Amino acid sequence: MHDVSDPSADNETPSYEHARDELATIVVALEGGGQTLEQALVLWERGEMLAAICQSWLDNARERLEIVRASQTEGAPSDPIRDS
Secondary structure (H helix, E strand, O other): OOOOOOHHHOOOOOOHHHHHHHHHHHHHHHHHOOOOHHHHHHHHHHHHHHHHHHHHHHHHHHHHHHHHHHHHHHHOOOOHHHHO
């Protein structure tokens, strides 16, 4: 089973930009209609998967930023003006 919690761990997982662009294309297709019910369901399922991949990329990016911010805060020298 595919784990989308770390999108960079799988070479088959599309980049955030690729997943986002494909998701946008699917949304346009579904909004335009013209598919059979089965085709629409397949598109919907693919869209749900792509949305999860995008969310995973965003969550991972947020976590990385929080780690960097925390390391900068921990290693920052104290401010003598604020400390007095």
